[in-house]
Amino acid sequence: MTSTAPRKKLTTSAMIASFADPGQRTTSAPFGHALNRLAEERPEIVGLSADLAKYTDMHVFRDAHPDRFFQMGMAEQTLLGAAAGMAEVGLVPFASTYSVFATRRAYDFLCLDIAEPNLNVNVVGGLPGLTTGYGPSHQATEDLAILRGCPNLTIVDPCDSVDIEQAVPALAAAPGPTYLRLLRGAVPTVLDEYDYRFELGKAAELRTGRDVVLISTGLMTMRALQAAARLESDSVDVAVLHVPTIKPLDTEAILRAARTDRLVVTLENHTVVGGLAESVASTLAFAGAGTRVVPIALPDEFLAAGALPTLHDRYGLSTDAVVARVKAELGGGRHAPWAADPEPATV
Amino acid sequence: MTSPSTPQTTAGTDDRAERIERIRQAAYRIRRNALDMGEVQGQGYIGQALGVADVLAVVYTDQLRYRPEDPHWPDRDRFLLSIGHYAIALYAALAEAGTIPLEDLETYGSDDSRLPMSAMASYTPGVEISGGSLGHGLPVATGMALGLRHLGNPARVFNLLSDGELDEGSTWEAAMSCAHHGLDNVTAIVDVNALQADGPTAGVLRTEPVTDKWQAFGWHAVRVDGNDVAALVEAFDEVREHRGSPSVVICDTRIGSGVPLLEDREKAHFMRVDEHEWQIARTQLEEGLAR
Numbered sequence: 001m002t003s004t005a006p007r008k009k010l011t012t013s014a015m016i017a018s019f020a021d022p023g024q025r026t027t028s029a030p031f032g033h034a035l036n037r038l039a040e041e042r043p044e045i046v047g048l049s050a051d052l053a054k055y056t057d058m059h060v061f062r063d064a065h066p067d068r069f070f071q072m073g074m075a076e077q078t079l080l081g082a083a084a085g086m087a088e089v090g091l092v093p094f095a096s097t098y099s100v101f102a103t104r105r106a107y108d109f110l111c112l113d114i115a116e117p118n119l120n121v122n123v124v125g126g127l128p129g130l131t132t133g134y135g136p137s138h139q140a141t142e143d144l145a146i147l148r149g150c151p152n153l154t155i156v157d158p159c160d161s162v163d164i165e166q167a168v169p170a171l172a173a174a175p176g177p178t179y180l181r182l183l184r185g186a187v188p189t190v191l192d193e194y195d196y197r198f199e200l201g202k203a204a205e206l207r208t209g210r211d212v213v214l215i216s217t218g219l220m221t222m223r224a225l226q227a228a229a230r231l232e233s234d235s236v237d238v239a240v241l242h243v244p245t246i247k248p249l250d251t252e253a254i255l256r257a258a259r260t261d262r263l264v265v266t267l268e269n270h271t272v273v274g275g276l277a278e279s280v281a282s283t284l285a286f287a288g289a290g291t292r293v294v295p296i297a298l299p300d301e302f303l304a305a306g307a308l309p310t311l312h313d314r315y316g317l318s319t320d321a322v323v324a325r326v327k328a329e330l331g332g333g334r335h336a337p338w339a340a341d342p343e344p345a346t347v
Numbered sequence: 348m349t350s351p352s353t354p355q356t357t358a359g360t361d362d363r364a365e366r367i368e369r370i371r372q373a374a375y376r377i378r379r380n381a382l383d384m385g386e387v388q389g390q391g392y393i394g395q396a397l398g399v400a401d402v403l404a405v406v407y408t409d410q411l412r413y414r415p416e417d418p419h420w421p422d423r424d425r426f427l428l429s430i431g432h433y434a435i436a437l438y439a440a441l442a443e444a445g446t447i448p449l450e451d452l453e454t455y456g457s458d459d460s461r462l463p464m465s466a467m468a469s470y471t472p473g474v475e476i477s478g479g480s481l482g483h484g485l486p487v488a489t490g491m492a493l494g495l496r497h498l499g500n501p502a503r504v505f506n507l508l509s510d511g512e513l514d515e516g517s518t519w520e521a522a523m524s525c526a527h528h529g530l531d532n533v534t535a536i537v538d539v540n541a542l543q544a545d546g547p548t549a550g551v552l553r554t555e556p557v558t559d560k561w562q563a564f565g566w567h568a569v570r571v572d573g574n575d576v577a578a579l580v581e582a583f584d585e586v587r588e589h590r591g592s593p594s595v596v597i598c599d600t601r602i603g604s605g606v607p608l609l610e611d612r613e614k615a616h617f618m619r620v621d622e623h624e625w626q627i628a629r630t631q632l633e634e635g636l637a638r
């Protein structure tokens with residue numbers, strides 16, 4: 001940290017932070033519009049927010065269905081408790097706040113009031129992982145780690161607007177509780193260029209490749225696809241397996257992809273603790289597969305505040321950083337981060 | 348730019364006018380600091396900062412005991428900002444107080460700055476807690492006040508809350524705790540600007556009658572016009588003498604106060620200000636001081 005004035009004006013704003021590349025195709029508020037479409041068909045759909053409708057694209061639903069939207073105030077515990085109550089009487093709530101507040105503040109309510117009775121409540125968390133430069137209070141770097149341990153809960157980390165639009169009706173159709181890592185505002189539109197449909201609980205191979213397989217979730221699939229294209233021009237053949245459903249995990253697809261002599265890399269917008277990397281690693285280990293997994297994930301630290309592109313570069317989530325990391329891993333040599341391999345135990 | 352590290356307590360009536368004028372001047376500089384920071388980012392929580400500037404001027408130049416050169420002085424009064432997004436206002440006051448250098452302000456919200464958009468204790472001298480998640484300030488204040496009393500330290504604990512923070516259950520859990528433990532070393536300050544993220548507080552979650560609620564929770568509660576320096580001074584002087592229960596000063600503030608251009612703008616949690624408007628705002632602020 002320095003106190004010398006860096007004259008550059010990089011905004012860190014939580015409100016406008018965008019991870020879309022300049023000029024990238026985007027779709028406005030895909031969650032809100034998808035919820036509106038669903039609400040036309042299903043009168044039991046209701047929306048709730050905790051003083052963050054405007055910032056979770058829930059305002060789109062609020063404005064279209066004012067009688068089906070419930071403002072709970074900035075009271076996240078009551079938000080999720082009340083959502084449970086609504087589900088108990090037959091409604092299908094979508095309750096939105098920021099991921100940090102849904103998971104850190106209100107987890108007890110999510111767990112006991114929603115998940116244990118296996119209610120159809122759909123929790124929608126904005127600013128998942130590192131999608132704001134606002135600092136640790138708003139960076140939900142461990143939401144997956146918190147929630148993966150919650151029985152009954154379905155967890156979806158969408159890549160783009162296509163994923164979100166298709167996930168919303170699927171989440172409502174799933175009988176139990178769900179958690180959606182929301183991308184909001186102008187959300188990149190990527191997956192329509194692939195032969196892809198979102199299917200709850202299913203991973204999808206978006207690209208095939210002989211040298212490397214990138215197993216990715218959330219917005220990191222977008223980065224994985226960009227990295228794969230860049231590596232292709234360096235004659236590295238890279239496959240991408242998109243894993244939008246974190247729980248239940250498509251272990252079959254993961255085992256199929258990772259039982260290979262290709263370099264296996266996981267990519268996630270989440271701490272390296274308790275997210276996709278460890279899910280994939282445990283899937284492989286539990287199946288007796290000895291494949292090494294290279295985790296591209298956020299470090300086990302409280303992250304800095306700053307402009308989002310700066311932070312994605314610093315913490316290894318930018319496409320540049322992904323390409324560099326894959327090249328370094330392919331470049332051979334001992335894999336540095338885990339160099340502390342102890343000698344095997346002797347019997 | 349100087350600031351007292353000991354409060355001006357009972358002053359004569361002659362001194363009173365002088366005292367209020369001194370605070371008014373400090374409030375002006377806090378507002379100007381905030382405008383300078385707002386311009387760095389081109390937007391942000393400038394409406395809140397202007398609204399709460401008079402409150403901070405009273406607290407930092409008239410009430411709080413601290414040593415600007417030694418922000419960790421064990422006997423300092425603690426000022427806890429639980430509304431991290433009000434950082435712009437706190438930095439403006441800390442610069443006025445001499446705790447952070449004025450030059451730092453132009454780094455507000457920039458990469459690697461000591462002044463992140465949301466206030467955090469680990470970044471900035473004089474920032475006591477890491478805010479950003481609302482409803483944490485009063486619980487931490489409770490513990491600080493219990494701890495200080497336990498240690499025989501007479502320092503006081505202030506916590507600035509927003510009206511939105513009254514939505515959080517944790518605020519009321521702590522309010523009950525402060526009263527239960529008779530923590531008269533706690534002074535809560537509630538900035539009632541009647542706004543929160545999704546719109547006017549009255550429409551998001553009705554918190555009124557605010558004074559009655561605090562009283563019902565066992566607090567000594569005073570409600571004042573938070574942009575009236577004389578009224579604020581009177582309120583803070585009064586609660587300073589109160590014993591036996593925690594005190595709360597409920598401050599009704601005007602968003603954008605001191606800058607008519609922004610006062611009249613549609614109320615927004617995150618206010619947009621055009622590039623050319625910052626200079627207009629500074630000019631209007633200066634005109635207000637002269638008046």
Ligand SMILES: Cc1ncc(C[n+]2csc(CCOP(=O)(O)OP(=O)(O)O)c2C)c(N)n1
Pocket residue numbers: 050051052074101105395430432479480481482509510511512540542543544545615616617
């Ligand atoms: C626990 C928590 N929930 C939600 C938020 C998001 N948030 C930030 S400010 C804010 C509005 C709170 O009301 P208030 O502080 O009165 O708003 P202001 O007067 O600044 O517009 C909300 C909901 C948060 N920071 N912390």
Ligand SMILES: [Mg+2]
Pocket residue numbers: 509510511538539540541542543
């Ligand atoms: Mg407010």
